[in-house]
Amino acid sequence: MQTKNKFLDDMSQLVTNAMGVAQGARDEAQGAMKSLVDRILADRNLVTREEFEAVRAMAQKAREENDALSARITALESRLQGAAHEVQSQDEWPGSPGA
Secondary structure, eight states, rough: OOOOOOHHHHHHHHHHHHHHHHHHHHHHHHHHHHHHHHHHHHHTTTTHHHHHHHHHHHHHHHHHHHHHHHHHHHHHHHHOOOOOHHHHHHHHSSSSSOO
């Protein structure tokens, strides 16, 4: 048979209520800190992860295009040098129009 102890019941209720209040205070403090951090970050003019990733992708694409264009220029310069060398060789042959 259990006996009811009013003091223990009251203490149990008090602890339960205190835990609820502490949880509410914790949630409120977290919200306030998040708001403060968001405001500080906004004042610092920082970018979001999404913005960073978008710019990073654009830079990667530009780098790839730059590499492709560089290779194309190198190939064209090589062809141009070959053609210039061929024209110069024809000018040096006997009986060529330039001789």
